[in-house]
Amino acid sequence: SQQGEEDPQALSIQEGENATMNCSYKTSINNLQWYRQNSGRGLVHLILIRSNEREKHSGRLRVTLDTSKKSSSLLITASRAADTASYFCATDPFIGNQFYFGTGTSLTVIP
Amino acid sequence: DAGITQSPRHKVTETGTPVTLRCHQTENHRYMYWYRQDPGHGLRLIHYSYGVKDTDKGEVSDGYSVSRSKTEDFLLTLESATSSQTSVYFCAISEAPGRSNTGELFFGEGSRLTVL
Numbered sequence A: 001s002q003q004g005e006e007d008p009q010a011l012s013i014q015e016g017e018n019a020t021m022n023c024s025y026k027t028s029i030n031n032l033q034w035y036r037q038n039s040g041r042g043l044v045h046l047i048l049i050r051s052n053e054r055e056k057h058s059g060r061l062r063v064t065l066d067t068s069k070k071s072s073s074l075l076i077t078a079s080r081a082a083d084t085a086s087y088f089c090a091t092d093p094f095i096g097n098q099f100y101f102g103t104g105t106s107l108t109v110i111p
Numbered sequence B: 001d002a003g004i005t006q007s008p009r010h011k012v013t014e015t016g017t018p019v020t021l022r023c024h025q026t027e028n029h030r031y032m033y034w035y036r037q038d039p040g041h042g043l044r045l046i047h048y049s050y051g052v053k054d055t056d057k058g059e060v061s062d063g064y065s066v067s068r069s070k071t072e073d074f075l076l077t078l079e080s081a082t083s084s085q086t087s088v089y090f091c092a093i094s095e096a097p098g099r100s101n102t103g104e105l106f107f108g109e110g111s112r113l114t115v116l
Helices: none
Strands: A005-007 A010-014 A019-024 A029-037 A043-050 A055-058 A061-066 A071-076 A085-093 A105-110 B004-007 B010-013 B019-025 B031-038 B042-051 B054-057 B065-070 B073-078 B087-094 B111-115
Touching: A005 A085, A010 A019, A019 A105, A029 A061, A029 A071, A043 A055, A043 A061, A043 A071, A071 A085, B004 B087, B010 B019, B019 B031, B019 B087, B019 B111, B031 B073, B042 B065, B042 B073, B054 B065, B073 B087
Parallel strands: A010 A105, B010 B111
Antiparallel strands: A005 A019, A019 A071, A029 A043, A029 A085, A055 A061, A061 A071, A085 A105, B004 B019, B019 B073, B031 B042, B031 B087, B042 B054, B065 B073, B087 B111
8 A cells, every 4th residue: 555644543632722633655756735525525725845845834734755765744822622634734746647635633722 | 616516415325235426517617526524534535527528536546436417417326335435535627736726626515425
């Protein structure tokens, strides 16, 4: 399987705290993306980081990418109850037209 | 929101029956994908299409076939459904993965299939 893996599988934090989740992948990539999935819904794109970038910000989101370690992290700052969802990383490999998704991190933000 | 419609949204069927799931897009995107989502496995690619009549297999394609006769429609068929195909199926579209643009995926709301 070429799936990546997120770590941790589940995370529970208090509102206002920061949430960090990690993604590891297996192949060389063009870019890495993070998606969010609310319960019972489809995935929604959050942020994309290209293979030649090391860090990217979007609002309360901060993504880092270390291609030498084949890993990425997503930081959500000042979390809110509405951030409760599952978060997935997806890689766009250098060769091929497929996106490979990780197994996801389930985030619960307690009000 | 990207115009992606999946149908049916829910279906219960019996082992051995054929099932077809439909994905319809109004974005004129070139790439279309079918994923299945199962607990502990995340999303796994079944098949994808890179143009009309152009399709390729993903990592879990056994037992599934697809067709794309028009840009806007991508059909997933289970010729003879099995209990192991009970899952939530997601369609996604992309203008062009990687390289020339963002390659962002837009997802439908999912089709929940139960095979008894």
